[in-house]
Amino acid sequence: MSKQHASVTNEHKINYILYLADSTLILSHRNSEWCGHAPIIEQDIALTNIALDLLGQARSFYQYAATLIGNNVTEDSLAYLRIENEYKNLLLTELPNDDWANTILKQFYFSVYQYYLYQQLLNNSDEQIVAIANKAIKEVVYHVRWSGEWVVRLGDGTAESHQRMKNAIENLKNYIGEMFIAADFETALQIDVNNIQQQWQEKVNATFAEATLPLPENIFNHTGGKNGVHTEYLGYILTEMQYLQRTYPNAVW
């Protein structure tokens, strides 16, 4: 970040807001890949709705970050003109959709995390962050319910859906931990990741029990997203997303 007079806290705050923005934008991008291709129209609409909510949240965060950064930075320059190692999103959010079970579980993990995180942010000292969290949490309540109901439905549906959920649990298990390992900017902002983790785990345990699904075992934590070290997938996402802005620099759309 090329801000000359930024204090340490401001620097951390900007990075933290970008972390929130990037994670929501990238998961929104993945969800939007389903648009027109979901298993049934009603669910196509529901998932697109979540993509739209997440995109809206990302825009609020980017717009706020842009005001803190200054220098003619905009929501679009933040989304479209930063490269892979400047993105701070969770690795979980950039993973491919794979099947409906994997998509649902990714969303469920992330939404439950967002829910407890935003609850904590409601007490943040920054009014703007409180305002964004306050608006977003109403949406997230619905995302948790929608994805949680699907976890139960698929876990306790047919033998095939149960097996596919188990595969998804296996696929994603090493990307859970990153949510709860504090990056510098989280520590600086006094985000209590342990508290979020505890509540997250309780909610997941309860939902998995209802879904007759086993909890993940033998977990290894892949990390790096928060500090700009990503999977190979992110490069392709950004290549696609940023194509027009990169091809026609300074054009207005």
Next chain:
Amino acid sequence: MDLEKLATNFQQKINEEIKIEPKDWMPDAYRKTNIRQISQHAHSEIVGMLPEGNWITRAPSLKRKAILLAKIQDEAGHGLYLYSAAETLGISREEMLEQLHTGKAKYSSIFNYPSLTWADMGAIGWLVDGAAIVNQIILCRTSYGPYSRAMIRICKEESFHQRQGFEILWVLSQGTKEQKAMCQDAINRWWWPSLMMFGPKDDESPNTAQSLAWKIKIKTNDELRQQFVDMIAEQVKVLGMTLPDPNLKWNTKKLHYDFGEINWQEFWNVVNGNGPCNKQRLNARIKAHKDGAWVREAASAYAAKKNQPQSKVA
């Protein structure tokens, strides 16, 4: 009541503009024509999500991305209303999808054209949704009640679709040299196909006479097409762009625009499966349906379990 009396009553209702409702008696052919037309319309909404869906992940700004997502989501909603309207005539959604996937049912041919640049999102909204609105505003008065009511709901959302499309093109028309070229190119490619959306010429449209008598249709294909040409020929001036038709000219006697001959050979080719994207579009729908089968099965298995009182399912 005997059949003749029923038929007379039915036609009388139509003449008096009283809507036909699902439980009313109706001639078999009326039922069939409505099923064909409403399901075809529903399929068009759903298949129509694909060419625009093609640009969601590449939308050039976050604002444009949000508008495009919301627009495509609307189309999914339109598909839902229309499938429900068709279901009131005694056909299931599953059957209708089956007909789409086997090629027995058609969808609007316009969606068999590719969306090649961002400007196509503008041209589709402006021209394709624009043509759809001309069709649909008149369909709000169609004689079958559930179809008419679905169209009224849909029309409320469609004008936003056309506006967002026009706005995309407007911004491009004010932009760089490359953006202007992109804008004109998209208009050139979408103009003729959008004229084809109104269907064959009246004298070659086999179903028109009966549909008009039953007020399933209110105006003929050619009347609606003319109305569309008159509207777009004016709007294109605002963009500072042109329509790719050397014969387009205001006719001071008719008080309408004259326009050139549509390439009907191309029209029938696309209808019969030889458009640039027919296979791609249909395959995408079939794949989504097939890949989703296990999800739908799981959902109904779970619902069935939960509706069984007291049965303990581990």
